[in-house]
Amino acid sequence: MSRIVSSQGPKTAPKPNLVTAAPSFRLYYFNIKARGEVIRLIFHAVGAKFDDVRVEDSTGWAKLKTDMPLRTLPTLEFDGMQLGQTMSIARYLALEFGLRGQGVYEQALVDSAAETADDLLSDFLEVVFIDRNSKKAEAKRNFVEHILPQTLQQLDRYQKQHSSEYGYIVGNGLTFADLAVYNVLDQILTSGMIELGYYQRFRYPTELRKRIMTHGGLMRYLNNRPRTKI
Ligand SMILES: N[C@@H](CCC(=O)N[C@@H](CS)C(=O)NCC(=O)O)C(=O)O
Numbered sequence: 001m002s003r004i005v006s007s008q009g010p011k012t013a014p015k016p017n018l019v020t021a022a023p024s025f026r027l028y029y030f031n032i033k034a035r036g037e038v039i040r041l042i043f044h045a046v047g048a049k050f051d052d053v054r055v056e057d058s059t060g061w062a063k064l065k066t067d068m069p070l071r072t073l074p075t076l077e078f079d080g081m082q083l084g085q086t087m088s089i090a091r092y093l094a095l096e097f098g099l100r101g102q103g104v105y106e107q108a109l110v111d112s113a114a115e116t117a118d119d120l121l122s123d124f125l126e127v128v129f130i131d132r133n134s135k136k137a138e139a140k141r142n143f144v145e146h147i148l149p150q151t152l153q154q155l156d157r158y159q160k161q162h163s164s165e166y167g168y169i170v171g172n173g174l175t176f177a178d179l180a181v182y183n184v185l186d187q188i189l190t191s192g193m194i195e196l197g198y199y200q201r202f203r204y205p206t207e208l209r210k211r212i213m214t215h216g217g218l219m220r221y222l223n224n225r226p227r228t229k230i
Pocket of ligand 1: 034
């Protein structure tokens, strides 16, 4: 369920639910994809219920900020606890939901791939948020011509080394690293920086996209999610 927190939103963070046995998850993020989207994808990939709280404006955020452990979003609340930092939240949920990989080494490999996706997302968001048009054009060119293809080549090599399974980056099943990679590649595509054909030169991104397109829970979400600026 999605909720929008506006300037009329709640003054304090809602009280934790102490009665239910299964954790009741509430994700706070802005009404954009950017960093928080990978966490939404994790919930939808496993069909777990969560309250998708989308903070809509700066007044709503100013009121909420002091209730957040690191004063940033995304923040996850569950069982009366709070967790900040996107990748920590993603790792925690991946462990809860079986998207973490098998064994300690494989889990570390999954982390490496997810961090690579997160680095790419940071580079992408840096370009998106550049104000000056002259600088933006140059940064965009550098991103599309250098950073993106280099990262995609790295991911292709990585998949070849660590998975023999179609469309998965490590091991033989979906992990949160696949969702992190899908998330950033999808955001780059929908920003209009590149066209879909761009990814077809790369094996893993092409296979991964096909995997996601045949995942019922993810497709339902991707086809119906709120249309946002980024
Ligand atoms: N590394 C942190 C970055 C958190 C962060 O800077 N979040 C931004 C939104 S993407 C934020 O909360 N901005 C509002 C603010 O800092 O007041 C993470 O991934 O969670």
